[in-house]
Amino acid sequence: MIIELQNFGPIKSFKFDTSKDIHAIFGKNNIGKSYAISAVYLILKSFIEYTSIQYKPDFNKDFDKKIPTLLERLDEIGNDETLDISEEVKIDLSNILKSSIVLLIDKSFKNSYNFKYLQNKLNSGEATQIAIKNDIAEILIGLDEHNENLILKSINWIPKIKIEKNELYSLELWEKLPERNNIYSQDIRFYKDELNKVLEVCINSYVNQFANTIGKIYFLPASRSGLYNALNSLGAIFAELSRNRNIISQKIEIPNFSEPISDYFLNLNTIDKTQVNEKYLEHFEEIEKNILKGSITLDTETKKYFYTPLHSEIKLELSFTSSMISEIAPIIAHLKYIIPFDDKSTSILFIEEPEAHLHPEVQVALLSFFGKLSKGNLKIVMTSHSNYIFNKLSNLIIAKEILPENINISLMKMTNEGSVIEDGAMSVDEYGIEDNNFADIAEQLYEERMQLLNKL
Known part of the structure; x- marks a missing residue:
């Protein structure tokens, strides 16, 4: 699946391909990297949510009104000829998408963005657009005329749906869909249920091409440790305020967190098991031993994570550990306890600035740890400002x-x-990654040093 953002917040254009195992997005501060991956996360989450709630819209509810027109068009063609009804079906598919996928994306975006600022102010002449496409179809989503809601702008549907006129009408669906439907009837008026099935095949084929391969997605924001400690503290504060609400005279506003941050906190605090995935146990132990010099454990009763130094039984709350440990602990907690590393589906981990405080x-x-995990059932999406992250990725490619x-x-x-993705700035081949980001700064520092030394 390809997701393209156009004129979205500070972004002029951004493209994301879910087929890749590792995405790394570099660039200066305040240009929209987090904005972009948050949007991609929410879109993919909506597709997964659609399948999990088993959404069942009312397919083709106006079918009876269409029968006279269909019969009239069938009368105009000869026996053994076909009538293409793809455009009629596309209208029904559009209505289904509006009330399902688009509605879910709209809800998540409203939980995370202020729609007053969703339109790119630097390129105000162009409308905000989100294109989501795969082998089955492409849908285009944008803001309504009041900039208050996301709506379906258009749908480009590839499959063809035709009725063949003969003694038994034949309804046939084909072209790039996993199921081929041939339905026969002596009366077109009996096609309603069959057409409903055709519509369901179409919409599910579009959604499931992604959702059947991706199980779950996770988002780790920047300042992970600060957010985790703050939200844990807020829980106790809210409980105390609730207990004493009768003596509080002023209205207290509860902070509004974006949906990715809310999901991050919920994932860390709703887990009810401590079983570690055996498939990657040795990798977890390796990173805890060599990097953390201790282990991250979970108390399932208090829903708190603790750090235990090697060769010690001391349990330290993360707020009392070093910045390195407290910042990397949520990453390890997700990998160790939360993300299901199974062979049935792949998970995606979005992580902002994994290098923070390291x-x-x-x-x-x-x-190196991420590289090993990406060979299994985990895709990694990261933003970064680190030259070390960049060069290690390049070396991992050279090392195959x-x-x-x-x-x-x-x-x-x-x-x-x-902001845009600069074409060819970081092209990848067997020799690594071309550096058109960090090299300039390194050269400037070198030249500055030489000038200073020449003055001595």
């Missing part, structure tokens, strides 16, 4: 630990019309 040596070790075709490296740059 020594370069630890950054490199963490990237990561295949060039399985990785996507992007450089976001700001233009007069918003």
Whole structure:
């Protein structure tokens, strides 16, 4: 599945391909990297949610009104000829998408973005658009005329649906769909249930091409440790305020967190098991031993995570540990306790700035760890400002630990019309990644040093 954002917040254009195992997005601060991956996360989450709630819309509810027109059109063709009804079906499919996938995306976006600022102000002449496409179809979503809701703008549907006129009408569906439907009837008026099935095949084929391969998705925001500790503390504060609400004279506003941050906190605090996935147990033990010099454990009663140093029985709350440990602990907690590493489906982990508060040596070790996980059932999506992250990714490609075709490296740059992915700035091949981001700074520092030394 390909997701494209156009004129979205500070972004002029951004493209994401779910088939890649590792995505790394580099660029300067405040150009929309987090904005972009948050939007992609919410869109993919909506597709997964659609399948999990077993959404059942009212397919083709106006079928009876269409019968006279269908009969009239069938009268105009000869026996053994076919009548293409793809456009009629597309209208029904559009209505289904509006009341399902688009509605779910709209809800999640409203929980995370202020729609007043969703339109790209730097390129105000162009409308905000979100394109979501796969082999089955492409849908285009945008803001309504009041910039208050996301709506379906258009749908480009590839499959063809035809009725063949003969002694038994034949309804046939084909072209790039996993199921082929041939339905026969002597009376077109009896087709309602059959057409409903056709519509269901179409919509489910579009959704399931992604949802059947991706099980769950997770989002780890920047400042992970600060958010975790703050939200844990807020829980106790809210409980105390609730207990004393009769003596509180002023209205207290509860902070509004975006949906990715809310999901992050809920994942860390709703887990009810401590069983570690055996498939990657040795990798978890390796990173805890060599990087953390201790282990991350979970108390299922209090829903709190603790750090235990090696060769010790002391349990330290994360707020009392070093910045390195407290920042990397949520990553390890997700990998160790939350993400299901099974063979049935693949998970996607979105992580902002995995290098935060980490020594370069630890950054490199963490990237090696990510490289091993990406060979299994986990896709990694990250934003970064780290030259060490960049160079380690490049070395993993040269060492054939990561295949060039399985990785996507992007450089976001700001233009007069918003941020874009710069074409070819970080191209990938068997020799690694081309550096058009960090090399310039390194050269500037070197030249500055030489000038200073020449003055001595």
